[in-house]
Amino acid sequence: MAKYEHLPIYKGALDLAVYLEKAVSGFSRYHKYSLGADLRRIARQNISLIVRANSETDRLATLLLLRNSLEELMVGLRIAKELQTFKSLQSFIFAIEKVIQLSRQNEGWIKSLKELPEQQLVKK
Helix, strand or coil: CCCCCCCHHHHHHHHHHHHHHHHHCCCCHHHHCCHHHHHHHHHHHHHHHHHHHHHCCCCHHHHHHHHHHHHHHHHHHHHHHHCCCCCCHHHHHHHHHHHHHHHHHHHHHHHHHHHHHHHHHHHC
């Protein structure tokens, strides 16, 4: 299995998951066990997808799943903001910026995979 701890996207996803675990603990009981549980689950799922993508030879399919999962997390965070579940606006801003950062890294990874065959053809 390939090493993944060094990947910036892995570190960012782990930071976000830990942050959401702490942030969700401050949600009201109703939101903690519904919306909060979903946010925590998706954040952990993102880490799993990153680890899986790093160890596979055909990474594109998993990275596309990660793209969808990050979008799902972003929607969940926006719903949480609208319901005013975060203790402060800064908590929401930090979380959403982390998701945007992870999405950009994921898109860069996808782009690098799509460009790879073209580069190999040029070298031959």
